Amino acid sequence: MLPKLFFGLVITLAAIFVFLLGLTILVGLLAPFFNTVPVSYNFRSIRARWTSTIVAIVGIAGTVGVFVAMLSLARGFKATMVASGSPGNALVMRAGSSSEMMGGITLETIKHLGDKTGVARDATRGALLTQDVVGVVALPLVSTGTDANVQVRGVSPNVLQIRTFVRIAQGRMFQPGLTELVVGQNASKTYAGLQLGNTITFAGGRWKVVGVFDAGGSAFDSEVWCDSTILNQILQRPSNIFQSATIHLTSPGEFQSFKDAVISDPQMNVDVVREIDYYAKQSTTMTKLITVLGSIVAIIMAVGAVFGALNTMYSAVAERGREIATMRALGFSNLNVLLSFLFEALLISIVGGLIGCLAVLPLNGLTTSTMNFQTFSNLAFAFKITFDLLLMGIVFALVMGVLGGLLPAIRASIRPVAVALRDL
């Protein structure tokens, strides 16, 4: 009971705190419209203390930049993974498998899958589905010359009708039954030997690169595709076992009826998931890692930046003791002074926030790569900076501004006029 009460209390206090913080930011930002102290006063005072202002701005800009960059990295990773799934596709794996690498379903099961309701068909070849075999191959990176793992996926020859967003950008599709490869555009750039027209040797086979495909920035762009029957042969795996099957449905709405039909079939020991959900789940470990690390770093940095802002504002208040006292003596109220200082702090922080956002904006679309935990292979992905991330960055800056500016502003406003003027 007691911990629950305590927890409730903490939540309530936090909510009140956030509300007050928001209110203060709002009032501070709107201050120029109703405050009697003119805004030009703030601009002039910033100009007079430009060194410490710049330092405070840099502190806030750095924090916001790191915050936005880390989040955009996590976003980009997730977006790459999610883009790999199509809403109209269902992924079927052996029951209990957490990833394709762990699966194993027979050709017989896959044939039965094609007969279920909701499966899209093509007049000549029947059910639109691809049975995949996934393997990992170590190839040298162009950048370092050392080996990194690339995921090799054996697919059905009609895969482009199932993963409809993938298109051949250069060359042609592989021919069924031949040791030919089509490579994703990122893989083609990342690994030595995966350029169009090259022949490479791996897993005991000689492979010719006959095409480069564009998978729209998804994880497939980091993969190499070939005929799944051939890949099974060369990897010396049983010819009738595949790791997953991706089924193209007549419409995304048919998923549930397809799933029900498969699950209710006692002969099948498989799991059915929407392809898009599968890839979203695959991205969680990495996204969590980046987000957790990024948040810890950003929070520690924010504390540092608030200290910096506090220092700047406190010294601004201290240096301006006489001015403030003079203003008070002229008839400006406590509140006027407080609002003026608060506005100044927010002005500094918003400029810092904007600079931070602008500084990381060029990262948008920049491709980087890391190891994907689930497949042990290299995955290229791009920073993805969206409008809401930038907005979060600005809000973050404003919060730092209030935390750093409120106390000094209060101090400025409550200083007795007579004492301050006596300092003259």
Place this chain on the structure above:
Amino acid sequence: MKFARIIFANLKRKPIRLLLTLGSFAVALLLFSFLAVVRGAFILNDVASANRLIVINRTSIINLIPLSYRDKILRIPGVTYVTHYNWFGGIYQREENFFPQFVIDPENQRQVMPELVVSDDQWNAFLKDRQGAIAGAKTAERFGWKIGDRIPIKTTLYGGGAWEFNLVGIYHGKRPQDDDTQFWFRWDYFEERIPQEVKGQIGWYVLRVKDPDDAPRVAKAIDAEFLNSPNETKTETESTWIANWVKQWGNIQVLILTIGGVVFFTLLLVTGNTMAISVRERTSELAVFKAIGFSDRSVLFFVLAESITISLFGGLTGLLLAKLLMPVLAKGLSSILPILILSWGILGLGLLTALLVGLLSGLLPGLGAMRLRVVNALRRV
């Protein structure tokens, strides 16, 4: 130290500013330690032993190698012990409870991996029990396992199903950087249960050589032995293997270092600015000092002593905080980054950096104060 009083008096003139500056240092050092530790977790510093080699399938780590290679490897001169592993990849209760499970070769495990220590009693119990398993201390602690517990692990590989193990021992790494999260069980039990087509195939070999300097030759000899066989091998020293593994993390490491750089730049500016402000405010006092006969150098000394004192105490606070917080953090992140160690090296480097920042940020305003012309400064009063 006759000036200690004057430095102290200057320090406590603006208590709020002092606290904030100390705070900035503490925060920066906390962040520094955190980044250094995370970077360490990515690079797996000093885990490798110089006399160990790793043999994997040329195609990739996930392709298997025949067990029959073992005797051929043992025949190569310079090789003392060979042991082998398989990746089990099972799930304990829920998918989030990830920890590595290895199928090990009980005969040679202890000879090849002497730094992972199991008591003799527990090891003997392991040898007696086919379904026996040994867990790393961290993993055992994470799930509250005790010796004698029965541990079910589900898998979809190797014929699938839930495999049950008896926990008969717990191993500890000798050094802090050793991986205490693995889970070991016996090869003979494993081979008995798996389907016919994967029997007799192992994941990778780890071997010990007599002389670390001889390792490159042995590695070449092994790869030459299996050249043009259906399963060609790739043999590397453990450190090269780890280094290549780390390279696959790609730019994550670079990113962490970049962030570290941004943070330090910011910190330098913030503290440097504070020092500059406090010196500027005291221009007239410093002029008085000089007017009554203090040398230029002693004025520089006052300013520097103050900034270094602040950086020293701020830095120490930050490192102390890091030392206190790191165990909490390591626990929270244990499923993602198992090895987070805050070494004395990191702490020392941190303190050194703090002092350097203190020195640099005091130097500019200090030199300004030193060059100050008394007449000009006093005129401003």
